[in-house]
Amino acid sequence: MEEVCARFVSQKISKARWRPLPAAALQPPDLFATGSWDNEDNRVSVWSVGDVGSAGLNGEYQGEPQLLCDIRHNGDVMDMQFLDQERIVVASSTGSVTIFRHHQNNQTLSASHRWENAHYHADQYTACGGAACTGVICNNPEIVTVGEDGRINLFRADQKDAVRTIDNADSSTLHAVTFLRTTEILTVNSIGQLKIWDFRQQRNEPAQIFSLTGDRVPLHCVDRHPSQQHIVATGGQDGMLSIWDIRQGTMPVSLLNAHEAEMWEVHFHPSNPDHLFTCSEDGSLWHWDTSTDVSEKPSFLHQGGRSTAYISHSTINQSVVSAWLSNDPTKDRMEITNLIPNQTLSVNTLDVLGPCLVYGTDAEAIYVNRQLFA
Amino acid sequence: PVPSLLPGEKRPTLTSPQPPSSRPPCLLLVQVSKNYRSVIRACMEDMHQAAISTRDSALQSQYSIQVSILSAMELIWNLCEILFVEAAPAGPLLLRLLDWVQLHICDVDNMVREVLSSENPSKHKLFWNVVDIFVLQGRMDEARHLLSKEAIANPTSMNMYKILDDLMKKMPVPSLGNTQTLTEMELKWQHWHEECQRYLQDGTFASNSHMESICKILLGDENAILEKKELMTTWYHFLVTRLLYSHPTVKPMELRFYAQSSMDMFLGEESSPEPLDTILMAAFEFELHQVIKECSVALSNWWFVAHLTDLLDHCKLLQSHNLYFGSNMREFLLLEYASGLFSHPSLWQLGVDYFDHCPEYGRVYLELHIERIPLNTEQKALKVLRICEQRQMHEQVRSICKIMAMKALRNNRLGSALSWSIRAKDAAFATLISDRFLKDYCERGCFSDLDLIDNLGPSMLLSDRLTFLGKYREFHRLYGEKRFSEAARLLLMLMTAHIAPCSFWMTLLTDALPLLEQKEVIFSAEQTYELMRCLEDLTAGKLNRQKFQDDDVETMKVEMLRLALARNLARVIVKEGTLEGS
Numbered sequence: 010m011e012e013v014c015a016r017f018v019s020q021k022i023s024k025a026r027w028r029p030l031p032a033a034a035l036q037p038p039d040l041f042a043t044g045s046w047d048n049e050d051n052r053v054s055v056w057s058v059g060d061v062g063s064a065g066l067n068g069e070y071q072g073e074p075q076l077l078c079d080i081r082h083n084g085d086v087m088d089m090q091f092l093d094q095e096r097i098v099v100a101s102s103t104g105s106v107t108i109f110r111h112h113q114n115n116q117t118l119s120a121s122h123r124w125e126n127a128h129y130h131a132d133q134y135t136a137c138g139g140a141a142c143t144g145v146i147c148n149n150p151e152i153v154t155v156g157e158d159g160r161i162n163l164f165r166a167d168q169k170d171a172v173r174t175i176d177n178a179d180s181s182t183l184h185a186v187t188f189l190r191t192t193e194i195l196t197v198n199s200i201g202q203l204k205i206w207d208f209r210q211q212r213n214e215p216a217q218i219f220s221l222t223g224d225r226v227p228l229h230c231v232d233r234h235p236s237q238q239h240i241v242a243t244g245g246q247d248g249m250l251s252i253w254d255i256r257q258g259t260m261p262v263s264l265l266n267a268h269e270a271e272m273w274e275v276h277f278h279p280s281n282p283d284h285l286f287t288c289s290e291d292g293s294l295w296h297w298d299t300s301t302d303v304s305e306k307p308s309f310l311h312q313g314g315r316s317t318a319y320i321s322h323s324t325i326n327q328s329v330v331s332a333w334l335s336n337d338p339t340k341d342r343m344e345i346t347n348l349i350p351n352q353t354l355s356v357n358t359l360d361v362l363g364p365c366l367v368y369g370t371d372a373e374a375i376y377v378n379r380q381l382f383a
Numbered sequence: 384p385v386p387s388l389l390p391g392e393k394r395p396t397l398t399s400p401q402p403p404s405s406r407p408p409c410l411l412l413v414q415v416s417k418n419y420r421s422v423i424r425a426c427m428e429d430m431h432q433a434a435i436s437t438r439d440s441a442l443q444s445q446y447s448i449q450v451s452i453l454s455a456m457e458l459i460w461n462l463c464e465i466l467f468v469e470a471a472p473a474g475p476l477l478l479r480l481l482d483w484v485q486l487h488i489c490d491v492d493n494m495v496r497e498v499l500s501s502e503n504p505s506k507h508k509l510f511w512n513v514v515d516i517f518v519l520q521g522r523m524d525e526a527r528h529l530l531s532k533e534a535i536a537n538p539t540s541m542n543m544y545k546i547l548d549d550l551m552k553k554m555p556v557p558s559l560g561n562t563q564t565l566t567e568m569e570l571k572w573q574h575w576h577e578e579c580q581r582y583l584q585d586g587t588f589a590s591n592s593h594m595e596s597i598c599k600i601l602l603g604d605e606n607a608i609l610e611k612k613e614l615m616t617t618w619y620h621f622l623v624t625r626l627l628y629s630h631p632t633v634k635p636m637e638l639r640f641y642a643q644s645s646m647d648m649f650l651g652e653e654s655s656p657e658p659l660d661t662i663l664m665a666a667f668e669f670e671l672h673q674v675i676k677e678c679s680v681a682l683s684n685w686w687f688v689a690h691l692t693d694l695l696d697h698c699k700l701l702q703s704h705n706l707y708f709g710s711n712m713r714e715f716l717l718l719e720y721a722s723g724l725f726s727h728p729s730l731w732q733l734g735v736d737y738f739d740h741c742p743e744y745g746r747v748y749l750e751l752h753i754e755r756i757p758l759n760t761e762q763k764a765l766k767v768l769r770i771c772e773q774r775q776m777h778e779q780v781r782s783i784c785k786i787m788a789m790k791a792l793r794n795n796r797l798g799s800a801l802s803w804s805i806r807a808k809d810a811a812f813a814t815l816i817s818d819r820f821l822k823d824y825c826e827r828g829c830f831s832d833l834d835l836i837d838n839l840g841p842s843m844l845l846s847d848r849l850t851f852l853g854k855y856r857e858f859h860r861l862y863g864e865k866r867f868s869e870a871a872r873l874l875l876m877l878m879t880a881h882i883a884p885c886s887f888w889m890t891l892l893t894d895a896l897p898l899l900e901q902k903e904v905i906f907s908a909e910q911t912y913e914l915m916r917c918l919e920d921l922t923a924g925k926l927n928r929q930k931f932q933d934d935d936v937e938t939m940k941v942e943m944l945r946l947a948l949a950r951n952l953a954r955v956i957v958k959e960g961t962l963e964g965s
Contacts, residue, residue, distance in 0.1 A: 020729070032536060041434065047728060048729050049762065050726050085759075085760060085763075102759060102760045130794035130795075130796075138794075141759075141760045141761065141762075143761075143762075153774070157799070158794070158796070180798030180831070180834065181797075181798025181801070181802050182761055182796070182799050199761075199799055199802040200798050201840075202834065202838060204834075215834070216573065218834060218838065220838045221840075223840070223841060224805075224840070224841055224842065225802070225839070225841075227802055246795055254964075270769050270771065271765055313533075315829060355766065367965075371766075
């Protein structure tokens, strides 16, 4: 039974992100940041979780997240990403993108840089109105943002102006962005298209466009497989999880009927990519597990001493090809578990790192599970 | 900027504990009531922390006021729980009331701590105060424990102490279980009372005034109890003490008599009852509606009244007398509370849940409120839409999608506008958007947002205009790929199947020109006849309307078309008449 710690905060959580671990770190992550939405006074907060198994003064399990510091944020927090160990990039519903710096020594947050009008609607009749910035992704020092104005911005952390802006990249709202390679990004929009953009090209056109079959359901989230870069997962407004192979075709490889409402975030586990996590407006958080156990293959494969070595070699090969791309997920073993026993309001966000999972809900609560694979 | 912890933290346990129809057992409701109280206490704790940690004195006084309001709320709720939810019968009733009093007079603990921690407790100036308060609250064991210290320090009063200690030990109390009936208890108590009386009259305690007053209290002497007014601080404490020592088997319905007289005796002539006193009095009198009414008036927060009424309603205690605007009190209060939630920027989601639990008017209220939530981002709009769709509120879905689509259109986000109209299945709006696209095309000669039009997919069928747009773009693509015969077929189909709007026919025919002028013959004879017919329909219609307006460009176009069509016809007749390779 996993240990999940809940913490009720009096604000609706829109984003939660673990602080990334330094490259050679062995211990699990111990710090995460959250952003709130829908309040008059929204906040970006940093929390710490204690070590697993450490006893408190009374010998109780002390896993509850403790607030280290927070800072006021103008507008809803639409997306958030750690740029490095100390800096967090936050996208706002006012159209601005802010870099906050977390000062470890005195546990405070301060805004270190802001791009005020990263996203805006140019209205010919009135002054420029802000458009919500819906997605942000970082690859230190580059930051890419997308917004409701269909614009893509490429910023560098130390430069005041955008390095590159693609105006009207999309005629609909861009909901999410992620890096495909160092110079290429993937975006999803509200007419069900997945686009690849290559920053090395000068023209403002996507390098490739993929769309869903059937109804053009808006796509809300996207994530790329950590090691096999041609595998991409997206989540749609109808709760459907789509797996794409971007080397071939323009349509998804598999469509998995998942949630009953919008899927807000999808994440491959960074170090165990056979595991995928999705969270949704219907209040559920699903753990998709395609890791197959070699020893459980049917016995007729083990035909004799001589060929055993060969067979085990081929099964290793098979797992490299990735269960995600197999056409019949019902035939191969995929375990799907809902990690939330009693669903209430929407789970807006989740993040996984190592053995730890954090997720935040509209029920004004943050949950941390530090023994995900126990 | 008082932290509004109150509404937010209530989330897990609020709204109806059970749906209106089922009959939950009493125990469950008591548990629910306890949950509510613990939430109030948690709020109180947080507010208290905020009060002591802030440096701003104005803020501090504000927080302190909040804390006292919250503690009053808990007091009232606790009493209601004892009297109404649990409906404690005679016997346990007194024990519950004793607990209630002990819980809410907290100055005692400080005093007790001070005395106990001193070196010589019995010499402490507050010693007898503490003993008295223990006796007043029926905490016999603790009183005896303290008295024993006095006895050790003062051996001369050992005899008196022993007798008093004995009396206190033997005092009969109502039991919680069924080990004795009320009659048994009353007999025992009567017996004990007489024994105390005897000792007092014998003058056993005459030398020690403290012990004597304790004995008088044990006998239920009102004057003796009233002497300890400052210790009790409130009239309801006085009431409970009185009951403990004069009528421990009091029945719930008898409380009202004692309550009124207690309040009069305690407050005397000088002070008049405060709102809290009136509320508690109404509770003792079992006037539920009065309680609710007084609470509504006294407390500015609807939370308390709405939830308390809901709980009492589940105990089937509120007669459903219809208020003259048609719903019962519980629903009225819940509706008021939920409407209040909607005016808060982020609590509207909770309000939805409340409205769901109001069977009569909930849906109507929800329909009206949900359309008025300010939608500043698309994500919020999506959440609101999801709520509407789950409840089959189609009108609201359409209206919200239309608002978002109009916003998108004004910001020139045609793709967004289209995706909103697809969500609402709004054909009219889709037509509007397509017209906008077509207008752009006519003005600029090329399509904007090709990524959208090329990838419409099945949503193309939402409106005829949209279908036309998609097909027209397909025509352009076919032409660009030099698949002329397919393009020609498509073009003709657009006109003959009346997919194209009449206003666009001229443009389509003009698009046909380059196909007609190709070296190779593309249009068959049939098709050419069709084209000619279309042209004639078009010009005939135009002539009727524009008799005196002579547009040179237009007439030239028509002439060119006629010429091209004729030439094509000639060529195709020849071509079709020629025998295929002999």
